[in-house]
Amino acid sequence: MAFEALFKPIQIGSQTIRNRVVSTAHAEVYATDGGMTTERYVKYYEEKAKGGCGLCICGGSSIVSIDSPQGWWSSVNLSTDRIIPHFQNLADAVHKHGGKIMIQITHMGRRSRWDGHDWSTLVSPSGIREPVHRSTCKTIEVEEIHRIIYDFTQAARRAKEGGLDGVELSAVHQHLIDQFWSPRVNKRTDEWGGSFENRMRFGMEVLKAVRAEVGDDFVVGMRITGDEFHPDGLTHEDMKQIAAYYDATGMVDYFGVVGSGCDTHNTLANVIPNMSFPPEPFLHLASGIKEVVNVPVIHAQNIKDPNQAQRILEGGYVDLVGMTRAHIADPHLIAKIKMGQIDQIKQCVGANYCIDRQYQGLDVLCIQNAATSREYMGLPHIIEKSEGPKRKVVVVGGGPAGMEAARVCAERGHEVTLFEANEQIGGQITIASKAPQRDQIAGITRWYQLELNRLEVDQRLGTRADEATIQDLRPDVVILATGGQPFLTQVPEWGYDADTDKSLVVSTWDILEGRVAPGKNVLIFDTICEFSGVSAADYLADKGSRVEIVTDDIKPGAAVGGTTFPTYYRSLYEKEVIMTSDLALHKVYREGDSLVAVLENEYTGALEERVVDQVVVENGVRPDEALYYSLKERSRNKGQTDIEALYAIKPQPCLTDGGEGFALFRLGDCTAPRNTHAAIYDALRLCKDF
């Protein structure tokens, strides 16, 4: 049998796990009602269990005490008995499908925000500020230590009473337990700091108390780091010593191991490795821990592919693999392996849209899978065939919106024709994938391409659809997803001209697509501060250009998420790209062979100039509306999407109201530039009822 190692059950404490695949703890940001697990939450985990995941560890960083704030990021609150019945729903939903579910419990100490809800005073062993959350805190007192130890036991009791299968004590990502462990933040001289035993004490007391509370028939695991990657932090050897020390108690049922510390922007980026990282970059650290402990070891971090997982397990590096984002992108991953549909797995591309939202306190969503965590709204991962009439659907534009629309319509059983002006589908994803270390984003397109082929969608590549071609197909539904163009005409002084030879500025797309050769001295003006600007800078620097990237915003790349901008910065600084903020591009003019860019300080109005040979402007996308307006009048719905129906995930009334002509809809950037997720979400919710 293929994937034998993957499908070999394993015993963790009192529980048998049906396979070796774990969705490790992640903060979902779905526990809205004062930290209670909502219907959305339950359905999200039920889907993973239904899809075959062996063990779900839910509730990343769920809090045990009220001075570990959860309100700002809607994490699960185990500090009250009110949670117990909610857990029962959750446990039932997962158990029903043969899955197991545990929860990560923690006190985050200094690693949170205090400015909201109860306005808590954060606690930490030595009151040292945490930079990622800009959080200040007090030095914890012994009374508080004992209170929190007790809170841990009560949280564990609630998990057990709620029918969950276990708890994972978080001693990773710089929470309170590992704040005590790490000499970097624990400067205490009392019995809670200093020597190894003293630094271990808090975690040990928590472990003993929790075990005493829950007994032996309930799993208690521990998640630890394999190496903090700080010169003054815990090293791999330290961590081996710590793991062995706790393991010797016989009270820990498993260890989860994460590579890297997490309390600076730069280390944080390691923890949830984005697409610039190689596969399983920190496996060796988990393996190292496995050498010194006697219980199963779980490791997650860039394990995305079933073959990769099988190889890791077969090699005996660890006992279970976390495939966490892999499950966010496709909760049916295991089912698809078992069904022999590996090609149909939507593989996580490491865009980190999920985690980057989480760090802003926003609900976790997948860039490419709009159904994830929206199961409760009736958005399906597996689209059922329509029982209604078979429709002729024409989709124009093969970017994210168009690909998703074509896929969903085809899954519904309709006859779909997809037009794409380029020779390949993908739209802006294709452009984005040209930047260094961003090639994996094209995985989104790769999946759509396989699906569209499988679904036998008629794909007219290299074909620009016009009014006549569309009319000829006698469609019932026309979906426009034609995207747009770089918006370089907004400021006439920039000197943009459609003729590249005459134009004083070029777009980031021109650069990334290789339409314009890299200049020697390049100024990039990026007012958007998302991926395109920094990607173009990285691309040019990689090709040997001297690059300065300027923005009138806070900082170049400011809108790139928390786990992604650090890897851009690593690359840009290394290539000596100059990053300048607070300057707007006022004007560009030609002087001899050179271009002069006039920059204006946002705050003083002072002008300064740069003499360069290429000016690249990133000013977002201007929607392409021409085709829409040429079709609009002829359509039965005048191009209007009923947004009430759309937002309620209900069928569009115009499809059943009768009337003349085709129904016309617009999706994605051809309406207004938003992002990939928005485009895919709209396409899914619009088309799922066609």
Place this chain on the structure above:
Amino acid sequence: MLDTLLPILLFSALALAAIGAVRRVRLWRQGRPSSVPVIKGLMQVPRRYLVDLHHVVERDKYISHTHVATAGGFVLAALLAIVVHGLGLDSAILAWVLLAATTSMFIGSLLVAKRRSPPPSRLSKGPWMRLPKSLMAFSIGMFVVTLPTAGILPEGVFQSGVGWFAALVLAAVIVWGLGEMFFGMTWGGPMKHAFAGALHLAFHRRPERFSDATGGEHRSTGLKALKLDDESAKLGVEKPADFTWNQLLGFDACVQCGRCEAMCPAFAAGQPLNPKKLIQDMVVGMAGGSDAHYAGSPYPGKPVGEHKGDPHGPIVAREGTTLVDAETLWSCTTCRACVEECPMMIEHVDAIVDMRRFLTLEHGNTPNKGAEVLDNLIATDNPGGFDPDSRLHWAADLNLPLMSDKKEAEVLLWLGDGVFDMRNQRTLRAFISVLRAAQVDFAVLGTEERDSGDVARRLGDEATFQSLARRNIQTLSRYRFSRIVTCDPHSFHVLKNEYGELGTPQTPADYHVQHHSTYINELVVAGRLTFKAWKGGSVTYHDPCYLGRYNGEYEAPRDVLRALGIEVKEMARSGYRSRCCGGGGGAPITDIPGKQRIPDMRMEDVRETGADLVAVGCPQCTAMLEGVVEPRAAIKDIAELVADALIIETAAEKSPQRQEAPATPRPALEVTP
């Protein structure tokens, strides 16, 4: 003159026939001994002929009528000719009856002639082409010589002038007719089938397969056990003379009608097997000589005339060629389509497995993956070589009740080796959810279960089969259950039909075994399952050989589908004529190449019905049919279709939010892959 000549001719023909018969019997007696009740067997011939054999022949109405007219006419005419013309009993009444008999025979022979002009490819040519003419010669000759006796022509008409000449011609015609009918019958002509056929019916090695006056099911499809304790005995069949004498007799009964050939999936796929040719080769081997005179379709890709054999020479050469090539034997899927169709009740599959036994046990020569699979079975008790402790890995989340814990259960669920296959695990999960929905008291053997031995046995490895079977029987003997239910027709067949012989007084092995479709049907009839309305597309059903032809279960799966609201679109070849999926008999393991693949042909049968889905009831069929490239119909096991349609009544669940909610039917969500 004819008055004197006729008795001489008749009795010399009979005498020659008798000599031929003795020689023929000698040929058969070269085979190994096999004790049969001689008198009882002979007494059974009329019933076996008129009921059982006719049941098969009747499937082809044309030839059935033809045969009744010709054979009935001939038997009567021959008896009366001996009385009237041989013994000279001058009875006008008998003569009239004789005239009627020869007329019937003549009409029959015209029909035979018509069928053969031109003959369909499955029929052999050669001497068989002259048979209709011989039949005519006999019937016309006898008719004409009888006219005077009946008083239609004056007595003495053949005695003068022209009469003399006519008499001479007539005598020649009669000699021809008698020669074919009497002499040829025992000296190897086409009429041999009548002689050998009748005795084959009498001394058939599977008397259980014939009906008796009490009615009921008469089926004998289990392979017979090989006695392994006798160290000196040769294992399996190496030479023609290693067959039992009544097997040789059976081969000799073949009429070369080619019905087996027309049904054989391996032949149709262009693999080097033709069951008719194989039987003829056994005849060639028994008598000694080459296959050059064989006048039917050859083994695909193997011209005739290159093989020869003798009764005491090896059938399969270790090197070079003798009578049959090994790949011919390894092409067979043991689907029994040939046996099912054979009007002469010949047992091809027994013969093939007998010869395979020798190749595997004495030569150790099982082609392609064969040796590996057998090694795996020996080492791990499963063909894939998986860790035997991993048998229940797929079900870690199902909490299956174990026999070792429960000791007794209403149903012992036999899982089969499909537990190691992800596709089949889905079927098993589906069936388990059905059992749970019907609240059946069941348990599994878990890691105590071993491969049933089916594949080992069909690959000729009788030793491994018996070892597996005996250990399974031991295990089963420890528990109490009222029936065994399994989703695997191969396990089903072996447990039901082949274990019995290996039981002992302490551990009897006569179980009540059911295929899951039969059991589900019982649950449906008992009202223990409720279904949602069927919403899928059109459905056809593929009969697994080991469920249908081997065990006669054609109706239960169809009844279950009907209960789901599905109207089955039958394939042209369904029921007892179902075409094998190609997965039986270890054929996918020995993997003998042909021009096309058997499952492709089967999916083509499916495509012809226009069905969107083909329902199956066998892990092997599922695997074979799903291996066919898309686009093709979807493939689902009956258990999956049932599970998908289940409505499970659940009590209100225990959470506070749901406490007030009334019990509501919900679909069976447990059915996850």
